[in-house]
Amino acid sequence: MTLLQTPPDSAAPPVHSTATRRSLTDVVSRVLYVRPKLRVTALLLLPMLWLGVLYIGSLALLFITAFWTTDSFTSKVIPAFTLENFAEILTQPAYQATALRTIGIALAVTLVCMSLALPLGLYMAKVASPRMRAVLAIGITLPLWAGYLVKVFSWRITFSAGGPLDWLLAPLGMTGPGYGTAALIITLSYLWFPYMAVPVYSAFRQIPDNLLDASSDLGARSWATVRTVAIPLLKPAFIAGSIFTFSLSLGDYIAAQFVGGKTQVIGTVIASNINLNPPLAAAFGIVPILVVVLYLFLARKTGALKAL
C-alpha cells in the first residue's frame, strides 16, 4: 500500500484509444486506483466465493450431515439430529480397527520414507559429485508426474502372484509378500517418497560441512555425527515431509484396493458408504480431518512449520 498513494496528474489516456473506451476503463481504473480496499475486495471476491463459500461450505455441510441419518430402505438422507453415526464408529470394533489400522499404515509409511530419505540425502548432499547430485535430484522428483494410477498399477504387477518379485526371489527360495498390508505400505511409501526426500535433501545441503567436520574432529564416528548433529538439524524437514506422507497415506484408498488385498482402510469404508449411507460416510470423513488437524497441531508445537 506504500505504492501509488498520490494519483498521477498526468493520467492522460493513450492517444489511439477511442473516446468511449477511454471513459469507461479510465473511470473504473480511477475508482479502483484511489480505493485500495475496493481493489482487494475485487481481487478476493471470486476466490472467496469459491474457497470460502463452496469449499468451506461443503466441509461445514459434511460436518452437519454426519449428524443426520438415512432411511434404511430408500437410502434417503433424513435431516434429523442424531449421534448414531459417531456412536457406531466409536463402538463398532470393525470401524475402530479400520481407523487405527489406517493411522498405523500412515505412520509406517512415514517411517519408511524417513529412513530411506536420510541416507539418500546424506549421499546426495555430502558425498556425490555435483553432477551426480543433479542427476539424483531430478531422478527423485521425476516420477511425481508419472501418474498415480500408473504407479499403483506398476506395483500391482510387481506383487502379483508369479509376477516379477516372485520371479526375482525364487532363486533364494522365497516369494514376495503378495497383496496385503505389507504391499500397501511399500506402494504408499513409493508414491509419497519424493515429498519426504526433497525437503530432507535440501535441508542436508544447508548443513555446513565444517559443522560435520567439527564433530569428526571431536572424535565422533560417522553414525554418531549423523545422529547427534545432522538429525536434529533435519528435524523440521522430516516433519514437513511427514505432513505429506502421513496425510496422503491417511486418505488413500485406491492403492489399498489394488495392492492391499483384504486390508480395509478409512477410505474404503467411506467409499463403500457414500451412496448407501451418506451420513455414516460423512461421519467417517471427519476422522481423517481430526487426525490431520491433530498432526498439524503437534507439528506446529515443535516449531518445525515456522522453519518452512
Added chain:
Amino acid sequence: MRLSAPAKITLRVFAFLVMAAIYLPLLLVIANSFNATTSGAFPIQEFTTKWWVAAMHNEGVREALWTSIKVASVATAISLVLGSMVAFALSRYEFFGKNTVNLLVVLPIALPGIVTGVALNNTFKTVLEPLGIGLGLFSVIVGHATFSIVMVFNNVQARMGRMNRGLEEAAMDMGANVFKTFFQVTFPGFRSAFIAGGLLAFALSFDEIVVTTFTAAPGTETLPIWIFNNMSRPNQAPVVNVIAAVLILASMIPVYLSQRLTGDDKK
C-alpha cells in the same frame, strides 16, 4: 564430512538401490505393454506390439482421454484466474484475515483428497441436485479446480514477491490506467510463473482420481477413471498396460516444460 571408504560405498550402493526401486517398476510397465501373453506372467516370453494397436483403436480410451482434456483445461483456466487473484491480493496488500485466506488456499491439498471428494459429493447431492446441478462433468471440474488453485497461487505468489514494482509505478506515472498497467507491465512480469503454475494444475487434474471418483456421475469417465475401472478386468489388462506406458512417457513433457520455464527465469 569425513566418511570412511566403506561407508561411502555403502551410501552409494544405497542411493543406487533407491533409484532402481523408483524406476524399475515404471520400466516394468513399459516392458509389460509388449508382453504377448495376457496373464502377465514373468519373465516376458514373447514380444508384440498388438496391444499398442488395440489401445489406439479403443473407443472408450479415446472418449475418456477427451473428457480428461476437457476437465483439466477448464479446471486449469479457473485455477489460473482464481489462483492469480489470490496471489495478487496476498502479495500486494495488507488486510484483515490475510492468514485465513492463505490457509483457505492451501487447505484443499493439506486435507486428504478423500475429504474434499466426500464433502463436494455431499454438497452436490443434498444442495445442488435439487437446484438442477447434479453430479457430472461440472462437479468434476469444480473438484479439480478447488485443489488446483494452490498450484497457480504458489507459483505466482513466489514470483510477485520478487517483482520490481517500480516498473508499475513508472507505467502509471506515464499515464497508463490500472488495466493497461496490469496487462502490459505486471502480467509479462509473472507470465512464466503463471504458465508453470498452469502446467502443474493441468498435470494434477489430469492425474487426479480420488476426488474424481466422488464427484463424477456414473457416466462421466476421465482417463484415470477408465484405468481404474479396467485395471481389475483381465481381458483389458494389456490395453491398461499400454495406456500406463504412454502416460509414463507423456509425463516427461510437463516436467521438461516446467523445468525450462523456471530455468529461463533464473537467467
